[in-house]
Amino acid sequence: MAMVPVIQIGVGGVGRELVGQVLGARAALEARYGFRLEYLALADSAGALASGSPLPEERILAAMRAKAAGGNLAASPAGRAIQSWDELVPDGPCIVVDVTAASGHEVPLADAISGGARVVLANKKPLSATWSSFVELTFGAATRYEATVGAGLPVIATLQGLLDSGDQVTRIEAAMSGTLGYLCSELEAGVPLSAAVRAAHQLGYTEPDPRDDLSGADVARKALILARTCGLEWELANIPAEPWFPPTLAGVSRDTFMARLEDLDAPFAARVAAAKAQGAALRYVATITPEGASVGLRAVPADHPLASLRGPDNLFSFTTARYAERPLVVRGPGAGQAATAAGVLADIVATAREM
Numbered sequence: 239m240a241m242v243p244v245i246q247i248g249v250g251g252v253g254r255e256l257v258g259q260v261l262g263a264r265a266a267l268e269a270r271y272g273f274r275l276e277y278l279a280l281a282d283s284a285g286a287l288a289s290g291s292p293l294p295e296e297r298i299l300a301a302m303r304a305k306a307a308g309g310n311l312a313a314s315p316a317g318r319a320i321q322s323w324d325e326l327v328p329d330g331p332c333i334v335v336d337v338t339a340a341s342g343h344e345v346p347l348a349d350a351i352s353g354g355a356r357v358v359l360a361n362k363k364p365l366s367a368t369w370s371s372f373v374e375l376t377f378g379a380a381t382r383y384e385a386t387v388g389a390g391l392p393v394i395a396t397l398q399g400l401l402d403s404g405d406q407v408t409r410i411e412a413a414m415s416g417t418l419g420y421l422c423s424e425l426e427a428g429v430p431l432s433a434a435v436r437a438a439h440q441l442g443y444t445e446p447d448p449r450d451d452l453s454g455a456d457v458a459r460k461a462l463i464l465a466r467t468c469g470l471e472w473e474l475a476n477i478p479a480e481p482w483f484p485p486t487l488a489g490v491s492r493d494t495f496m497a498r499l500e501d502l503d504a505p506f507a508a509r510v511a512a513a514k515a516q517g518a519a520l521r522y523v524a525t526i527t528p529e530g531a532s533v534g535l536r537a538v539p540a541d542h543p544l545a546s547l548r549g550p551d552n553l554f555s556f557t558t559a560r561y562a563e564r565p566l567v568v569r570g571p572g573a574g575q576a577a578t579a580a581g582v583l584a585d586i587v588a589t590a591r592e593m
């Protein structure tokens with residue numbers, strides 16, 4: 239039985255779900271493809287579970303239970319403190335899976351590729367750093383990154399399929415933030431923005447500081463990944479995102495921001511009313527064309543596919559030379575730990591099959 243070594247960085251919500259899915263899928267993968275996915279190491283922000291050989295399943299599960307209860311990997315049996323996860327990457331073929339949200343991984347990931355590894359990402363940051371690092375990571379299809387955009391939805395695969403078959407992408411329009419989609423639906427239902435943001439925060443739909451979602455930066459990163467996949471040599475600065483709050487609320491503490499959310503209610507109610515008066519719906523939309531990109535709130539006409547979106551669902555519309563009259567649309571839940579982990583696992587399996 240061929241062994242495929244896996245190093246996983248990040249055991250948060252998505253990472254722990256992924257561990258469960260990998261262990262659960264192993265027997266079926268062995269029967270179908272004749273290889274076995276083996277965890278050589280799991281890392282969190284301060285430690286790792288690693289012994290230089292495949293980790294026993296019971297030890298992995300015990301560490302995941304401890305992690306879910308607020309523990310850390312360094313304190314688990316066979317765990318140890320580490321300076322950085324890159325010390326865990328062996329020479330030779332293996333799959334390095336990044337399910338963190340950390341910055342600065344592009345260089346060690348590229349080094350791992352140079353040493354013979356392949357990479358799978360849910361983390362958007364390595365691909366939204368510089369254009370040259372995007373090229374380094376993706377050259378020769380060394381990195382798969384389906385879950386970075388649209389969670390488990392087949393967005394990157396669809397786009398790469400269009401490009402690989404010689405189609406020309408002329409326009410991508412997308413609503414790709416579950417959090418901002420939820421807020422748009424609540425606004426449309428007449429809920430004040432302040433109440434909608436507080437509810438989203440309590441439901442765990444937003445980051446701990448909701449401005450991380452409301453700034454639009456996460457959507458801009460996804461738009462950059464789509465644009466770069468199309469071969470556009472852009473940097474993040476080429477994709478200005480419209481924030482949901484004024485500059486005066488950018489520098490205050492999170493508590494002050496939350497206390498002043500009511501300041502935003504009247505302007506947003508006016509925007510929703512203006513859109514409704516035109517028979518349109520307000521959506522947070524990324525538009526990418528070869529000429530440029532925009533990310534912001536748009537009043538979309540009622541017959542536009544984006545107008546029918548509800549709640550946290552995502553929608554990606556690809557207009558191309560072949561799909562010129564009616565765009566190719568990918569639509570569905572674009573967030574959630576299980577869907578995201580499944581997208582990552584599908585990438586791991588596709589990579590393992592190639593190895």
Ligand SMILES: NC(=O)c1ccc[n+]([C@@H]2O[C@H](COP(=O)([O-])OP(=O)(O)OC[C@H]3O[C@@H](n4cnc5c(N)ncnc54)[C@H](OP(=O)(O)O)[C@@H]3O)[C@@H](O)[C@H]2O)c1
Nearest residue numbers: 248249250251252282283337338339340360361573574578
């Ligand atoms: N949740 C979704 O619906 C969704 C959808 C699509 C994509 N994603 C992406 O999936 C990724 C993971 O999301 P999540 O919700 O699982 O995040 P999370 O719960 O915050 O977990 C992040 C994990 O990464 C670890 N980590 C952070 N910095 C690290 C470093 N420098 N080295 C090693 N480990 C490090 C953390 O360690 P500690 O445990 O020690 O803090 C934690 O285990 C993010 O990039 C997110 O954007 C999520």
